Amino acid sequence: MSIKDSKTFCTAPWMHLHVINDGRAYPCCMTEIVDELSVGNVKTQSLETIMNSTKMKSMRKSMLGGEPLPDSCARCKGREDAGFSSMRIGMNDNWYSQVQDLVEKTKEDGTIDELRLLYWDIRFSNYCNLSCRTCSPIFSTSWTKDYIRLRAHDDKLETGLINLNDQPQFWEDLDKNISVAQEIHFAGGEPLLMPEHWKLIKFLEDNNRYETKLKYSTNATKLEIKGKNILEVWKKFKNVHLSLSIDGIEDVFQLTRHGGDWNETRKNLIKIRDSSVEYWIHPTISILNILSITELHKELFELDIIPNRILPSESESGYGPDDYFIKRFHINPCVTPDIYSIHNIPEDIKKIAEEKINVYAEKCYKEYGIPKSGWNSLINLMNSQKCNMDVFKRFVDTTKKLDKIRNQNFIAVQPLFKKYF
Numbered sequence: 029m030s031i032k033d034s035k036t037f038c039t040a041p042w043m044h045l046h047v048i049n050d051g052r053a054y055p056c057c058m059t060e061i062v063d064e065l066s067v068g069n070v071k072t073q074s075l076e077t078i079m080n081s082t083k084m085k086s087m088r089k090s091m092l093g094g095e096p097l098p099d100s101c102a103r104c105k106g107r108e109d110a111g112f113s114s115m116r117i118g119m120n121d122n123w124y125s126q127v128q129d130l131v132e133k134t135k136e137d138g139t140i141d142e143l144r145l146l147y148w149d150i151r152f153s154n155y156c157n158l159s160c161r162t163c164s165p166i167f168s169t170s171w172t173k174d175y176i177r178l179r180a181h182d183d184k185l186e187t188g189l190i191n192l193n194d195q196p197q198f199w200e201d202l203d204k205n206i207s208v209a210q211e212i213h214f215a216g217g218e219p220l221l222m223p224e225h226w227k228l229i230k231f232l233e234d235n236n237r238y239e240t241k242l243k244y245s246t247n248a249t250k251l252e253i254k255g256k257n258i259l260e261v262w263k264k265f266k267n268v269h270l271s272l273s274i275d276g277i278e279d280v281f282q283l284t285r286h287g288g289d290w291n292e293t294r295k296n297l298i299k300i301r302d303s304s305v306e307y308w309i310h311p312t313i314s315i316l317n318i319l320s321i322t323e324l325h326k327e328l329f330e331l332d333i334i335p336n337r338i339l340p341s342e343s344e345s346g347y348g349p350d351d352y353f354i355k356r357f358h359i360n361p362c363v364t365p366d367i368y369s370i371h372n373i374p375e376d377i378k379k380i381a382e383e384k385i386n387v388y389a390e391k392c393y394k395e396y397g398i399p400k401s402g403w404n405s406l407i408n409l410m411n412s413q414k415c416n417m418d419v420f421k422r423f424v425d426t427t428k429k430l431d432k433i434r435n436q437n438f439i440a441v442q443p444l445f446k447k448y449f
């Protein structure tokens with residue numbers, strides 16, 4: 029068996045890095061953003077130093093030694109245990125062959141002699157037009173005001189604009205390495221609104237690097253930015269993929285993705301559907317929307333935004349039923365922050381959600397042949413831990429305060445929770 033097929037091996041530590049707006053670096057975006065799991069900081073270290081930091085070396089060493097996945101990989105492991113695919117599997121499928129030589133030449137202590145960052149995930153800033161409930165000021169400038177008023181958090185997060193603009197060494201490093209980058213993932217904040225995103229696009233255009241794959245995690249609320257239509261820009265690139273962060277329709281959308289407008293976003297989704305870019309819907313499923321997730325799927329399915337057919341771009345690469353919950357409706361179950369986790373939903377409400385999802389999944393399967401696997405995995409994950417009522421009480425408390433600050437009403441959107449409020 030090739031090491032690529034081992035359940036405790038991941039290609040990411042050889043060719044990828046996730047850098048967030050305050051400079052902290054992580055093996056990938058699945059690693060929880062806590063100081064203990066950070067592998068370095070681009071504000072004080074070069075990319076080369078970070079890729080051979082003690083933590084990165086130890087990660088590679090333990091993977092090559094067949095040891096269990098490290099703590100930083102808990103989310104991939106959790107997804108796989110619940111029956112979902114994982115970023116680890118995708119990393120191995122998509123990238124291993126391009127770094128096999130690097131893996132084989134890795135030194136005994138985990139050191140690699142070459143910086144081959146094929147896939148970048150750099151969050152240049154937290155600039156964002158929305159303040160989604162499950163997010164925080166670290167990833168959204170729009171959260172600052174509410175965060176200060178909320179004062180529900182014990183920790184004191186940095187607020188305001190956080191970015192990597194004044195880091196000449198980092199930008200030099202990017203400049204040196206961009207020629208090997210095959211894929212760049214833009215996320216945020218809202219990447220389409222960030223000047224740094226446009227700076228990199230200009231660089232790619234000026235250097236005729238239209239082969240570089242562009243990946244985005246976007247809220248799809250704005251496609252026209254300062255007179256530029258991003259759909260027109262994307263036409264020039266060979267490969268563009270969008271992960272569309274949409275958690276609900278109408279009042280659920282307005283509640284979860286605060287600051288966005290459902291009707292405008294719906295129009296944008298239709299424009300994206302009619303463009304040539306690839307995309308998947310990436311709903312974050314939390315306590316806020318678990319009871320409404322089937323309505324989101326239904327609406328997008330009926331609008332053909334989630335097509336139930338093989339697209340021309342997929343006809344050669346092969347598309348099977350197992351791909352539905354990867355390439356169409358890419359479920360992102362929320363487990364942090366804990367107050368929004370699908371684990372910490374009262375058990376009686378979990379039952380109602382489970383029944384509703386099962387009925388809908390059965391209907392989709394019978395009528396359209398849509399597999400049930402993703403729905404089942406979601407239910408499995410939700411039920412894999414009992415609700416912690418102390419955490420749930422914090423959710424109630426925060427929700428009441430946030431409702432007041434935002435002039436919103438969670439109970440009007442999700443009335444089944446009324447008895448707990």
Ligand code: SF4
Binds near residue numbers: 056103115116
């Ligand atoms: S196993 Fe998952 S969390 Fe760990 S480095 Fe790979 S992709 Fe990231």
